[in-house]
Amino acid sequence: MRAFAYERPTSLADALALLATGGDGALGSDARPLAGGTDLIIRIRDGSIRPASVVDVKGIAEFSRDIRVEDGWLRIGARTTMTDLVRDDRVQRDYAALAEAASYVGSVQIRNRATLAGNICNASPAADTVPALLVYGAQVVTVGQGGRRTIPLDDVFVRSGVTTLLPGELLEAVELPLPGGPRGSVHARRTRRRGHDLASVTLACSIGLDGVTRIAYGSVGPRPLLVVDETGVLSDRATSPAAKAARLDELFVAAAPSPTSMRASPEYRLAMLRVLGLRAVAASHERLRA
Numbered sequence: 382m383r384a385f386a387y388e389r390p391t392s393l394a395d396a397l398a399l400l401a402t403g404g405d406g407a408l409g410s411d412a413r414p415l416a417g418g419t420d421l422i423i424r425i426r427d428g429s430i431r432p433a434s435v436v437d438v439k440g441i442a443e444f445s446r447d448i449r450v451e452d453g454w455l456r457i458g459a460r461t462t463m464t465d466l467v468r469d470d471r472v473q474r475d476y477a478a479l480a481e482a483a484s485y486v487g488s489v490q491i492r493n494r495a496t497l498a499g500n501i502c503n504a505s506p507a508a509d510t511v512p513a514l515l516v517y518g519a520q521v522v523t524v525g526q527g528g529r530r531t532i533p534l535d536d537v538f539v540r541s542g543v544t545t546l547l548p549g550e551l552l553e554a555v556e557l558p559l560p561g562g563p564r565g566s567v568h569a570r571r572t573r574r575r576g577h578d579l580a581s582v583t584l585a586c587s588i589g590l591d592g593v594t595r596i597a598y599g600s601v602g603p604r605p606l607l608v609v610d611e612t613g614v615l616s617d618r619a620t621s622p623a624a625k626a627a628r629l630d631e632l633f634v635a636a637a638p639s640p641t642s643m644r645a646s647p648e649y650r651l652a653m654l655r656v657l658g659l660r661a662v663a664a665s666h667e668r669l670r671a
């Protein structure tokens with residue numbers, strides 16, 4: 382592992398300056414933000430990235446670990462961990478798929494360190510919290526030397542490991558619209574070994590009383606994808622399983638799994654996507670009725 386400088390700024394201004402210069406005054410040198418480190422440290426160790434410096438965001442006074450309502454949004458601060466999400470009453474009640482997704486991430490030890498912001502910024506197609514955030518219509522607030530930006534989450538992902546965040550830009554908060562009415566939502570996933578391995582397929586579904594079904598899925602292509610069914614076929618309890626499966630196949634047409642990896646074949650991922658999709662629609666119906 383190549384040696385790197387470790388910086389722990391206490392103000393946002395200092396953090397942004399360090400990210401712009403890499404801490405050594407040389408503009409453009411490679412500095413990386415660090416939150417829980419559960420992705421970053423592994424990538425530094427295996428040599429896939431070799432930053433000159435690492436800027437720990439946990440000491441930034443302006444960055445919160447709160448989950449609070451602000452201006453009609455549920456605002457989740459950049460330092461919020463998976464454990465914080467799992468334990469939050471409002472998240473459990475109003476964003477059940479997000480609470481479930483967070484509870485699936487790694488092990489207790491990983492969840493105590495891993496942040497929601499890190500799960501997004503790492504931009505793994507298999508990130509478990511991202512499908513739930515997409516079905517709830519999340520947006521992210523970023524801050525950089527050019528100021529703050531609010532970006533719909535769906536516009537953040539490009540491909541594995543690549544986002545639309547600018548160099549030196551930090552994710553400050555994730556925002557979720559407050560629920561507009563009753564809805565049933567759920568997270569579902571397939572993995573080889575829970576706690577150790579990423580998902581072969583990860584998916585979230587939400588059905589509202591307005592008849593709209595939102596499904597997002599990951600690990601079946603270079604980035605997580607959101608699909609929306611406004612036909613009512615999926616939200617109508619009376620629709621036959623065969624008709625629902627046919628509608629899901631139409632919605633999943635853009636799923637493009639990469640070639641066989643140690644985790645799964647493309648055929649397996651596509652088959653599991655259909656299975657999880659049908660199960661998630663059924664479970665969302667149950668929750669909407671409850």
Ligand SMILES: Cc1cc2nc3c(=O)[nH]c(=O)nc-3n(C[C@H](O)[C@H](O)[C@H](O)COP(=O)(O)OP(=O)(O)OC[C@H]3O[C@@H](n4cnc5c(N)ncnc54)[C@H](O)[C@@H]3O)c2cc1C
Binds near residue numbers: 415488498578579580
């Ligand atoms: C054993 C193990 C099991 C795991 N299991 C799962 C799993 O089941 N599901 C799953 O989804 N993931 C899993 N992971 C991956 C990882 O735990 C998550 O992706 C986690 O949420 C990353 O958060 P972090 O705070 O540790 O991020 P870090 O590792 O600190 O950072 C991740 C990336 O985000 C960037 N970053 C962090 N914070 C910010 C910020 N505020 N602004 C801009 N960029 C930022 C970093 O520079 C880095 O590129 C697992 C990891 C391990 C080691």
